[in-house]
Amino acid sequence: MRADIQALRALAVLSVVVYHAELDWLPSGYLGVDVFFVISGFVITRLLRAQAETRGQVDLRGFYLRRAWRLLPPAFAVYMACAIASWFFLARDEARDFFAQVLGGIFFAGNMVLAEQTGYFAGEAELKPLLHIWSLGIEEQFYFLWPLIFFLRPAYWWPLALGTLLVSLGLYLQLQDRYPSEAFYYLPFRGWQL
DSSP states (O other), X not given: OOHHHHHHHHHHHHHXXXXXXXXXXXXXXXXXXXXXXXXXXXXXXXXXXXXXXXXXXXXXXXHHHHHHHHHHHHHHHHHHHHHHHHHHHOXXXXXXXHHHHHHHHHXXXXXXXXXXXXXXXXXXXXXXXXXXXXXXXXXXXXXXXXXXXXXXXXXXXXXXXXXXXXXXXXXXXXXXXXXXXXXXXXXXXXXXXX
């Protein structure tokens, strides 16, 4: 892996950690997630493009297996640790929301579950141990859909990528003020970053 990509990943993660530590000197540290999306999109697109150009087709099975081996073991470890801790720290309503988040995470839809848990009557963010899986859900959905373009139409990946970017960005700009939760949590409105 390129050193510059690893350095950008480290900076993105560090900025999010500093933001959540509520240190005043980095008030926009949450943008690290956006940087991470851009890096993921770049790395995955580069990998798929190289495979399509050298082989003439993308190995979907191999791609999905590599993603699963990279993402699922740590995700399931976090789900288990949080599930054990939830018995001691969460009230009944919070535990119900938490287990919905776990199911969402298992089925690559944690972002969708969390979007449904926002609003006036929703529980506090501090009581959602898996709040961070929203970004993982978006990435997992991207990892599932994006390789299909290279598999089905490898020669047309560039115009499809540009079209996807423009449509996604347009949708985001249209919806960000009227439907902020949806614009924040759903792949069609975040896809332009990837």
